[in-house]
Every structure is written in structure tokens, then in C-alpha cells.
Amino acid sequence: MNEISSHDAADTSPAAPGSLDAIYRKIAWRLMPMLFLGFVVSYLDRSNIGFAKLQMQSELALSESVYGLGAGIFFIGYFLFEVPSNLLLHRFGARRWIARIMISWGVISALMFVVRGPLSFYALRFLLGVAEAGLVPGVILYLTYWFPASRRARMVAMFYAAVAASGIIGGPISGGLMKTLQGAHGLSGWQWLFILEGVPSVLMGFVVWRFLDDSPSKAKWLSDDEKQLVSARLDPPQLVHTSTFNAFVDPSMWLYTAVYFMLCAGIVGVGLWMPSLVQATGVHDLFLIGTLTAIPYLVAIVVMILHGRHSDRTGERRWHIALPMLVGAIGMTLAVRFSHDTTVSLIGLTLTASGILSATPPFWSLPVARLSGRSGAVGVAMVNAVGNLGSFVSPFFIGYTRDITHSTSTGFYSIAVGLCLGALLILMARVTHAVPGRSDTSAHSLRDQPLGGRT
Template identity: 50%
Template structure:
């Protein structure tokens, strides 16, 4: 009788753990997903605004590329301080602050009239948003051990393709339907109507987000203990706990370089996808928006399937490298078939699927071996250095387009960068460190 009782408890433990993580997923992930959806939409809707704004304000491709990219300069300088503040004051207060301020600034983009005001507002938007993405990655380490983190990060980053699926047709429709309403251009309405909801989501964060397991009143004591024990065991396996020690770790700088390349591909597509589709001969903003959604639909399927496979097999490097190569090939062939809408959309779909798949997979690498206070600074350092690529890729593609009257050279460049990222992960990141 006693033996049967012990067996029953042991058999029930995995069910209790699964129940606890199911609660966590359904409680925090929808809200974080919504945050990233509106965040990414506010960050890249300038790509659609460009379709009208550049003509209305007489902006060259270089001016647009510099303005789109200067966001990341503000982001870079305030990223690490922002994440360290989040570590000290808690995720609820700081993520809410971030979202409310950047929603207001995004809406105020409607009043841009000159290149200088465009640059200033994009810089301030970067300052306001700094710390959001690495803050959420840090926050997920409070809830999920390494073996569950790949799927959790993938759920969060699904906000990127969903923002494309929803935001692309919506942005195209706003440009087309609201142009001239109340004397405002369509691009002005675009910034206003897509910026205001971010403020409301920030208020939801303030009301509903818990800072950690101990604050979650919706978990019972046994569930809290299971989750906290898993996190403590996971932290015990990490190798770096001091931010100063982390700065001397060459792996961190290699990872920052890899992430720089990953984001070059991501922002190259995000900021220029409407322009690439328009170059195939599609003219109406709504049609461009609908076609822009197709690559993101393909990407959301690929990224979730591959990230699940990565968690199931506890293998990170090849699950990263193969999609990175496919992403590079997709960008290159989108340029090769630039005049053919069907082939170009197919190639862009492969490119988006590869790039968006490796975004969450990348974050399973550093979070596998950094913990403690170092995680706040380390994640922010990698993210801030990597995000400088948003400035580089946006400006370079704009400059090359003005110079050559084509985006093809830019796409070839981004494809090559993704090949290098794949080689760096396989060649320089040890399997024993990240395949856990």
C-alpha cells in the first residue's frame, strides 16, 4: 500500500509540472505576445509610411534609410541601462513605462515634416523602446528553464510575423482609405492609428503582468515550488554570473556579432519588404499590404515547427545554421527574380521563414550559459550591439538603391551575411555549452 502511494505521487509529479507550465504559458505569453506585436508594428510601419511619405516630404532613399536606421542609435545607447533598471524595479513597471512612452512618440511621428525632424523622432522612438526586447528575454528566464525556453521565446517572437500578417494589410488599407481624411495624409493616419493602441497595451501590462513566480497569485504553493526548483537547478548549471566577467568572455562578443548579422537580415526585410514588392510592378498600397503578409504566414509555420524540434532534440546549432542558409538563399533569389511577382514572393517567403526561425533560436544560445545579475546586462549588451545592424542595413540598402536604382545589391549582401552567421555558430559555439 505504501509503495503504491509513492508510485502515485511520482507519477503525478510530471502532470503537476505540466499543469504549472500550462498556467504560466496561458497567463503571461498572450500579453507578452501582444506587446511584441504592437511593438514591432510601431518599429517598422515606417516601411509602409515610406510609400507616401517619401513623395510628400521629398525624401530620398538615403534619407529614408538613415531615418529608419537611426532608431537603433537611440536603442543602442539606452539598452543596457534600461535592462539593468528592469532587473532592479521589476518587469511590470518598467515594461509598462517603455510601452506607454514609445506609443506616444510613435503617434507623434505624424507631425514629421523635414529630414531633421524625421531623424529626431526616430532616435527618440529608439530611446523609448530600448530595453523592451532584452527585458522580456530576461523575464522569460525567470519562468522557464533552458529546456523549455526555446518554445517560450518562439511564442513571443511570433509577434513579428503576426504583426506582418495583420499589420501589412492594415497599413496598406490605412494608407489607401484615410489619405486626405481631415486634411491629413494616409501616412499620418498610419502613425496615429498604430501608435495609440500601444499606450493601451502598456496599461494592460501595468495591471496584469507579475514580476516573477513568487508574485503569481494564480499559482498554488506546490506549483510555485516546482517552477522555482526548476529555475534554481537551471541557474546552477550556468557558467557566468558576473557582468564584468561576461565582458571578458569572447563567446559573448561572438554571439553579438552573430546577432548583428541575424538582425541585418531581419530589418533588411522588415523595412524594405513593401518597396521590394512594389518594385515587382504592384502599385496599390492595399495590394502591397496583402502580398506582404504572405512571407510572414510561411514564416510563422516554419519558426514554430523548427523551434519545437530544437527543444525536443536539445540541439541548437544545426537548427540555427540550416534556416540561416535558407534565409540567405531566399533573399538572394528575391533579387534574382525581382521582376517576377510570383517567384519573388516565393523567394521572400523562404527568406522570411529562415530569418524569423533563427531569431528565437539565437536566444537559446546565450541564455543557456549566463545567469544571475549578468543575464540582465549580458542579454542587453548582445541585443544592443546586434541592433546596430538595423542602422547599418537600413542606411546601406537606401544608399545602394540611390546609387544603383535597385535593391538587388543590398539583398545579395544580406544573403551573404546570413551565410556567415551559420558558419560562426557551427564553427565557434561549442555544442556542449548550448545543447542542453
């Protein structure tokens, strides 16, 4: 968490020297470990199906299309309940609602061990999406209650580093559990995988219930002066909608949704198929597959934090989104083109994970800058919900085309093209940026730059 202590010139001028850095460091150390660990277990529970596939697909006689649909149907439940979930979080508070989300999805994730065929597979994956809906947009919205725009990308980067962290620890753990517990007490290794990886989510739910504070005003561990300093530097939105659902008619929000669709299609498509891609290069030991899949995420976690920090320091967002998306597309192409070479394929997967994950934190700085209050909750949830349909489309499309062509090439090349399109869209947008060197109290005076303008 050293990046928390970096000094923004914008933050140190109106208050005592260094005082804001100390306050925000204190806030980050209090909140971010809980949010980070919560997202680690969340991503582990939604993506461990990629490892379970290595055993359960043959045991339950599931086709590639069935697997792809079941893996992706999670995001249909996710899509349908995102906006209602975020509105309930705004109404009841982050502590209670995020805790509810974690406990319910942990229970459903553990129940995946009862899957016996396509229908039960589809039903439980759908319910898992319903239970988990609201976590990501809820946390993105929650961070706006604490951090100004000039500090937010690095906080989102720390939160999204959980995706990489779940890959780092989840791969070896998942592979190891499936290998060592196969047949224990009459259960297959994939069944033990779901049971044992669902428990931490329930435990984290109780931790959040006990220690997470809804806003600075309710934080007993902040002094009155600290609360005032933090509240004074929260930036006003570019647009304040009086109607809850006016977010749905904002063209910029739909452009952001399209870009996020491409990002989700990329990271979920790769994440859910990465164990299979590594296995296809000639690696068959489950623990070794898990260990190798940790490498792309290990690199990505470093790159995305440094990238988010640089985006905050410069105040630039568009190129910090577009360039990593292009890198992700190049990496995906390499991974597929050299699918029988373990080393080159891993390099490609590393570029893909690093690129897509690094683009995500700067991306979220854009939609949250436009809206506030209930409309902000709806807008962020809308972008995440509709964008996450890409997470449904990509695994289903990859599985379907693989059943037809007996190759993943068509699916992954299509996703690479989508990433390039998303990069082009974000460069064409007129978006707001924080101006480095200005006080947080000016909300980071916002500016609008045309394509090619200096940001």
C-alpha cells in the same frame, strides 16, 4: 498554443505525471498573450515606416539614403539604452518597466505624424528607439525567471511569432489606412497610419501594468506547491559572473553578438523594404501590397513555432540556427534575382522571413545559458543592443547603394553573404545544450560539443 502542452520526458519524471506540463501551460496562457501582443504592436510601430515610405517619401521629398538612415537610426537609440534599460528592469521588476517602455514608445510613435523633413524624421526615429530599448532583451531575461532551458525556445518562438504576426496584420491594415484616410481632416494617409497604430501600444502598457507578475514568487494565481516546482526547475547558468560587466569580456557573448548582428541585418532590411520590393514587381495598389506582404509572415509564423518546438525536443541549437540562416540567404537571393516576378519574389521573401525568424528563438537559448543575475541582464542586453546595430546598418546600406546604383541588389546580396557568415560562425562555436531526457532540476545537464559533434 497547442505547443505548450507537448510533454517533455525531462519534465514529467520527478513530479506527478503530467503535473509540470499543466503548470507550464497555465503560466504560458497567463504570460505569453500579453508579451506576444506587446511585441506585435512594438514591431508594428517600428516597421510601419516601410509602408509610410510609399507616400511620405515623395510628399516630403526624402531620398532613399535619407529614408534608409531615418529607418535605421531607430536602432542607434535602441543600442545606447539597451543595457541601462535591462538593468533597470532587473532592479524595478518587469511589470513596471515593460509597461513604461510600451506607453512611452506608443506616444512617440503617434507623434511621427508631425515629421516635416529629414531632421524631424531622424529625431523622432531616434527617440522611438530610446523609448523601446529594453523590451526584447527584457522579455528574454524575464522568461528565464519562469521557464527552464528545455522549454524556453518554444516560448521565445511564441514571443518572436509576434514579428510575423505584425507583418500579417500590419500589412493589410497599414495599406488600408493609408488608402482610405488619405486627406481626411487635412492629414495624409501616412500621418493617420502613425497616429492610429501608436494608440494600441499605450493601451497594452496599461494591461501589462495591471496583469504581469515579476516572478513566480509574486504570482497569486500559482499555489505554493506550484511556485516551488517552477523555481526548483529553473536551470543554473553555465557561468555565474560576480561582476555586472564581466559579460563584456566573455568571448562567447561576442560571437553570439556577431551572429545576432547578421540576423538583425536580414530581418530588418527585408522588413523595412518589403513593401517597396513588392511594389517594384509591378503591384501599385496599397491595400494589395499590404496583403501580399502578409504572405511571407503567415508562413513564417507556423515554421518558427514548429522549429522552436523541435529544437527544444532534441536539445540541439547550432544547426537549428545555422540551417535557417542559410535558407534565409537563399530566399533573399531569389527575391532580388527575380525582382520583376511577383510570384518568385514572394517565394524568396517567404523563405527569407521563415529562415531568419526560425533561427532567432533557438539562438536566444545560447546567451541566456551562460550568465545569471545582473551579469545576465547585461549580457542579454549587450547581445541584443550591439547585434541590433545590424538593424541600423542594413537599411542605411540598402538605401545608400540604391541611390548610387538605382538597384537594391548590392545591398541584399551583401546581407545574404552576412547570413552565410553568421551560420558558419555559430557552427564553429562551442556551445551548451540541454540534454533531452534529463530532469529540469539537473539544469539540463549541459554539454559542450565541438564543430561536427553530435548535439
